[in-house]
Amino acid sequence: MGWRKSMEATWALVRRAANELLRGVLAPTIFFLGLTSVFGALDNLAGFPAPYKDWLIPVSLLQGAGFTGAATGVNLARDIEQGWFDRLLVSPAPRPVILAGLVLSAALRSLIPAIFLLIVGFAIGVQWPGLDGLLIALLVVMGMGTVAACWGTTLALKYRSQSAAPLMQAGMLLLVLTTTAYAPLALLTGWLHTVARYNPVTQVVEAARQGFIGSVTWGNTWPGLVALAGLLAVLSALALRGMHRTAI
């Protein structure tokens, strides 16, 4: 199958997944509103660099991407259980094309909860991150959606059952929560401080956050992109390995 045909096959799978667009749109916005109400006064702490809602919104954006990506895994597990996935596997479409169709749909779909959340956020006074800040945040959202989808896909291919859904959700949630998601590194203590310091997703969060709490710089951007690329390389390799293992 040539490059163009492969792209068309990928796109066909992306479109199919678009049927499930609305799922998970609201959850990150609800989390965002809930958390800013409960913990909004944290920004009174000495050393807290920005209003709490500006601080938190990139995290909720990434959570939305995590949910969307994990949903890709749950949907795949359902497709495996119901036999739909076999239909894809007996087609001559190369395995990477099938995988690309699955995870790229997650990248695109993760923009939907993000845009919804941003509209609500701006309505309640979240700082405008500038066009560059916004584009970087959205790029990071797509990247994390893809990472989460690779994670979900890997688990779906391993367990072949929707009962693995909590693992798919929890993995991404943990990865995002053990960063500077809720407070700056300087205010974190103990093990969380250590984990957040070395968790590559901290760089991803900071890249998405920079426009909301200040101005965009290359120095704050590239570590996030490198971290994303690393996560993508590892998790897509795992997912592809799962694809090759699931059938001949």
Place this chain on the structure above:
Amino acid sequence: MPAIEANGLERTFEGGIHAVAGVDLDVAEKEIYAFLGPNGAGKTTTVRMLTTLLQPTGGSARVAGFDVVAEAANVRRSIGVALQEAALDPLMTGRELIRLQATLHGLSRQAGREKADSLLERVDLVDAADRQVGTYSGGMRRRLDLASALVHEPKVLFLDEPTTGLDPVSRRTIWEEVEQLNREGTTVFLTTQYLEEADQLADRVGIIDFGRIVAEDTPGRLKAGIGHPHLEIRLVEDVAERAREVVAGFGKPRPSKDGAVLVELEGGAGGVAPVVRALDDAGLAVESLDLVEPTLDDVFLEKTGHHLEPEEPEAGESE
């Protein structure tokens, strides 16, 4: 070159379950070959190995001239597959599904559109083409599944229990379509637990039980091979034991089915009258008598020691 060839094909699952325990196959081009066996006999596992969905744990197989492991991509290009429990996305329309399938097989958009039109017409789904698959009946879903397996005009078609659960009318429609495809040159490998399906459709039948082929031939030769017709006797009262003693002298007794007394008659129809007289003399009132020619179930019984008892289609699964 055979369309399907397998040598000692095996699949063992975790826990040491031998689902397929050394299957040899030699299916010629343009043949309809039926794999007949009960649930759990190894039919689906064999099909999954031949269609590259499952790695064999032993032996080898070639489909359309390609090795199913080393040349899996070429195998997939050459085969059409309609799997058991037709997996169709209920939210897609029939037309969308066939177009997606066409795209996955590398057809251009235009070719996919034309293919969808012709295939939907072929399986008589033009009126339902733009309805969501979730609204289709069981028979319509199977026809759509069959159509989607044909987008790339495969040389070899695998149908895993294509009519299980369908009503007789829908079943016959599928049979006619399979026969038509075969006349056009497609090799068909189907699995079934229905004797009639194997008998009607197949050029050759392989009977599989516990992962092994126990008999293989044309339906006619298989039936002729086991010989004689048998007499099925039902009695007015519950006196089957006594009846069995009475008829024992007239031929080989067979395991009874649904309370009837079964005895093989070497002389065919000529042997019926003496049996009836003997039962009458013994004072046993006969409710009904049937002289039954050998069926594939008899072949199955002879080869495996038990009857093939497929699940009957559920009532109401019609269009």
